[in-house]
Amino acid sequence: MTTSEPREVERIHPVADPGVEHHVERWTDVDEAAANRVTRQITFMFGMVPLLCIAFVVFYFAIDRSATVDFAGLHAPAQHTLMGLAAGMAILLVGVGAVQWARLLMNDHEQVEERHDIASSDDTRKEAVAQFSAGVEDSGIGRRKMIGTSLAGALGILAVPALVMFADMGPWPGPGMRRATIERTVWAEGVHLVTDVTYNRIKAAEMEIGQLINAQPEVLKEMAHDDPIQFQREKAKASIIIVKMDPNRIKVPKSRTDWHVGGILCYSKICTHVGCPISLWEQQTHHLLCPCHQSTFDLGNSGVVVFGPAALSLPQLPIKVDAQGFLVAQRDFDVPVGPSYFERDSSKDYQDGDE
């Protein structure tokens, strides 16, 4: 750029282009002793790597797997800690050595590489179009149109074998399928409420105010052995929590006066937001909190939502006692348990203030 006229950029911008910074040589370029010192440093770093790898192998075989080390408040397995330190240091030294090599010893000459246009030249593009047109002419598709039409049909029908595979994704989720699956649980008239894990029946008279029981339907006990897949499906919907509250300190609507047994109420354990199991119950406030997204339900008020993203009240299971005083279900839930879905009929869900 040696021209007497000021360039365009210089006319627009008042500050002149400073150009490329003046090149300054490194100590290692001008002082052979410095270069040798850096060489020794880098060689030492690379030389440490085999030693660390040997240490890793030694740690693997020599250290008792149950031994632990305590440092900086950490109580960790000794073998894993030392193996990690050895392997990590080895990889770090390879990297640091390589960087030092490139920064201080390799060629320091600055190079400039000009960019060029990505697009092809006009001649190349004209030539490509001409070759394509010649190919079309050669195939004769302009004269024999039947070939083109039948090819289009053949390619189109190839989608059918691919699409028919979607049938494997399961039965069509119509109203009948929903009624048989997500809109019912194994709860039914007379099914005993039993403790989760241990499957013990629950005596209503033995429950105390403030008590919480994580419970399941008794029919799951057999299913757990006979049909584990069905067991998982049914447990995911049928899980319940039973709580006992002072009957004088809770609100029971007229339509649900016979749903509880002297302050013992039973609710679905599945959050109506996205279906997390919930049993985080505060016995004094009667609030049930979902740990996933903090939806909060008031079990002393038919399970209405008092906080959080859930929109539907927690479904309540009507219960009674059998002749021996054990808790049993009156029937299945009146509404589908768990999170909502597009086709769900939400007119039967309890809303705060319903009778």
Place this chain on the structure above:
Amino acid sequence: MATPARKRRRPARLVLIGAWMFVLGAAYAAVAPTSVQADGGVPAEIASGKAMFTTNCSSCHGLNGEGTSQGPSLVGVGAAAVDFQVSTGRMPMAIPGAQAPRRTNTYSAEEIRAMAAYVQSLGPGPEIPKPEQYDPTGLSEEEIAQGGELFRTNCSACHNFAGHGGALPNGKYAPSLVGVSGKDIYEALRTGPQQMPVFSKGALSDTEVRQIIAYLSELHEVPNGGFTLGGLGPVSEGFWTWVLGIGGLSGFALWIASRGARAR
């Protein structure tokens, strides 16, 4: 006219009055409530417990443990509730707040027993457990594994899967169970302190409670294999990733891009 007759009757009346007073006095002595008996033992413990209760607890729980606007009724909470709350230093509560935190207990075992006996006399509730009810020794591996299943089903919602505790609404929290004694866990399960629900014998037998205690002590003996970072999840983990991880990488990037010592 009537004077001689009256004179004759007077001694008889005096005798009658004397006899009546004796009968009344004897009857009263027989039906009157027996006061403190030094030899009886138990009533004396209750009496000293009542005295301590009046001094330390009654300002919030009422002079007879009936409860006030400041504290709940203690009728029927049982001796185990007193032992749990006082021996862990939660009660007497130092300052009103969302929840009574664990503190150093300043009462002797006898003093706690006396207060517990008094509260138990107000209304029956869970008794202070005996060691065989909460001592986890002698359980098989299968039983301890079942304790883990019971813990994850019943306790992990609030106390976290590893028993490290968790947050509740409005400043309340489920405390960490690391280092908590088996007796404290037993008493808390049976009495339901503060927001914690009750887990009674009908739903969780003494053996199952021992399994849970055994599982927790075994869980907390195993090396944790890393920093908990306060157990706050993505908040503290993200903080350390940004500060240490990305900060350290930025440091390396700056060092690589720097020109190093130049021979000016």
